[in-house]
Amino acid sequence: MRVLPANPRFRVGGQTMGPKTPTLLVALLMLHPACGSSDDGANAGFAPAAVPSFPQVPYRGGPRLTEPEIIPVFFASDPLRDDLSQFYQWLDQTDYLTAAVKEYGIGSATLKTPVILTTEAPKTVDDVDIATFLAAATGDKTLPPPGANSAFVLHYPASTVVTLGGAKGCEQFGGYHGRTSVPGGALQGMVAYSVVPRCSWDGEDLRLTTNFATHEIVETITDPMGALDPGWQLDDTPGSGTEAWAAIGGRELADLCENQMYHAIDAYWVQDIWSNEAAAAFLNPCQPGDADRAFFTVVTDATIVHAAPGEEVSIEAIATSNKPTADWELAVSLYPPPSDFDGAAKLSKTSVNNGDRVVVTVNVPPVPPMNAGRSVYRFTIDSLEADASGFYHPWPVMVVVP
Ligand SMILES: [Zn+2]
Structure with a gap:
């Protein structure tokens, strides 16, 4: 909730x-x-x-x-x-x-x-x-x-x-x-x-x-x-x-x-x-x-990433937009349901544009608390609009042990 x-x-x-x-x-x-999407020439190339x-x-x-x-x-x-x-x-x-x-x-x-x-x-x-x-x-x-x-x-x-x-x-x-x-x-x-x-x-x-x-x-x-x-x-x-x-x-x-x-x-x-x-x-x-208006987000290959206890996980994300736009900001958010552990996701950069690669680092504790046979850390990588409209676009990731 x-x-x-x-x-x-x-x-x-x-x-x-x-x-x-x-x-x-x-x-x-x-x-x-x-x-x-229309292509009126302004986005040529x-x-x-x-x-x-x-x-x-x-x-x-x-x-x-x-x-x-x-x-x-x-x-x-x-x-x-x-x-x-x-x-x-x-x-x-x-x-x-x-x-x-x-x-x-x-x-x-x-x-x-x-x-x-x-x-x-x-x-x-x-x-x-x-x-x-x-x-x-x-x-x-x-x-x-x-x-x-x-x-x-x-x-x-x-x-x-x-x-x-x-x-x-x-x-x-x-x-x-x-x-x-x-x-x-x-x-x-x-x-x-x-x-x-x-x-x-x-x-x-x-x-x-x-x-x-x-x-x-x-x-x-x-x-x-x-x-x-x-x-x-x-x-x-x-x-x-x-x-x-x-x-x-x-x-x-x-x-x-x-x-x-x-x-x-x-x-x-x-x-x-x-x-x-x-x-x-x-x-x-x-x-x-x-x-x-340009729409932009980051994407990862998978939204569910499996990891081992004690592992430092590196997840690559690519910033992408559907038309040219100014740089946008990234942030990590946590969502319910509550995660089983805090992986403390860190972004390698927080200002990006189309084509930039970002590495998200997540740390899995040595003994993550298991819940129904697995331990999960949930977060989203949010792409924030630069115009203070309050809109953001979340990309979800779950790190799951095992
Ligand atoms: Zn609803």
């Missing part, structure tokens, strides 16, 4: 998940699949030093909400109710959502009339209570019938503390999505829903809420059943080729772009969403992006 840092522009954990029985919840928060082997998120056969119906749910006393209703109109009238999920076989979403609950918002609510509420409220018609394409988005006001499997909203997560059994549930007997607590940072309650809501809505649409019957999500099983990527933020399409939350479009912050098409074309895989 991620803790919300002081400055969410830089990095926030929007998501959490926490396995839960029988409902596996996943967490929170995208645009147009990139068109091919330029060639990327390497083409990144970004993962392609696979469709794993589970349900999707192919004709999604977004059903926002508010409490009447929620001071942001009207602002959020306007946001949903925006979401309905712009192509952010449609463009984000089109390549994943999802049609245009339909916005249903928001439901305004006249009951008092609870002081606290746990996901267990929310499941009970959904079953009762779909039964007594407080909520519309739970169709196979329904995506309920439950917004709680700041006065409500939301918890999920022991984690607290706005501390360990910014939102989550799940599914639960309801009478008449048309999604394998269930209904898909998202929960967005009202988090606050520097007066940005509304924009944080829209950011987290877009994260959860996209994941609800593309992977409504989560681990119960996966739709679009990476394989994160130990040793799988995509385990390191899935460790950055999670397996789902929004999780893979948590480095690009808080993308301001019009008045709203939204979550950028992983695009397999953009990834394959060496554009920024987190879209919508500005196609005129």
Whole structure:
């Protein structure tokens, strides 16, 4: 799980998940699949030093909400109710959502009339209570019938503390999505829903809420059943080729772009969403992006490197960009889940450009703590935008013993 840092522009954990029985919840928060890069002559003679082997998120056969119906749910006393209703109109009238999920076989979403609950918002609510509420409220018609394409988005006001499997909203997560059994549930007997607590940072309650809501809505649409019957999500099983990527933020399409939350479009912050098409074309895989802007990263041959106890491991990384750009900065970040040991990754240089080689040195302790038969050190090599936009592009590495 991620803790919300002081400055969410830089990095926030929007998501959490926490396995839960029988409902596996996943967490929170995208645009147009990139068109091919243009070559207008300005880049003549330029060639990327390497083409990144970004993962392609696979469709794993589970349900999707192919004709999604977004059903926002508010409490009447929620001071942001009207602002959020306007946001949903925006979401309905712009192509952010449609463009984000089109390549994943999802049609245009339909916005249903928001439901305004006249009951008092609870002081606290746990996901267990929310499941009970959904079953009762779909039964007594407080909520519309739970169709196979329904995506309920439950917004709680700041006065409500939301918890999920022991984690607290706005501390360990910014939102989550799940599914639960309801009478008449048309999604394998269930209904898909998202929960967005009202988090606050520097007066940005509304924009944080829209950011987290877009994260959860996209994941609800593309992977409504989560681990119960996966739709679009990476394989994160130990040793799988995509385990390191899935460790950055999670397996789902929004999780893979948590480095690009808080993308301001019009008045709203939204979550950028992983695009397999953009990834394959060496554009920024987190879209919508500005196609005129250079995208850069470092790449390594492998994202999982095996090592022996006591070894000093040298990993070569190559800096690469898809068009000419100014030098960019590199930094190492650590991601959850926690590593089993601290390999103290060191970069041989921290300012690079296309074609530069960087060596990352990692030290494995003589007796690394074993966990389920292995010991792991996880980090990312982040390429930081020079323009203070706060965007960075992570490249994940796992050093695994043995
Ligand atoms: Zn997520």
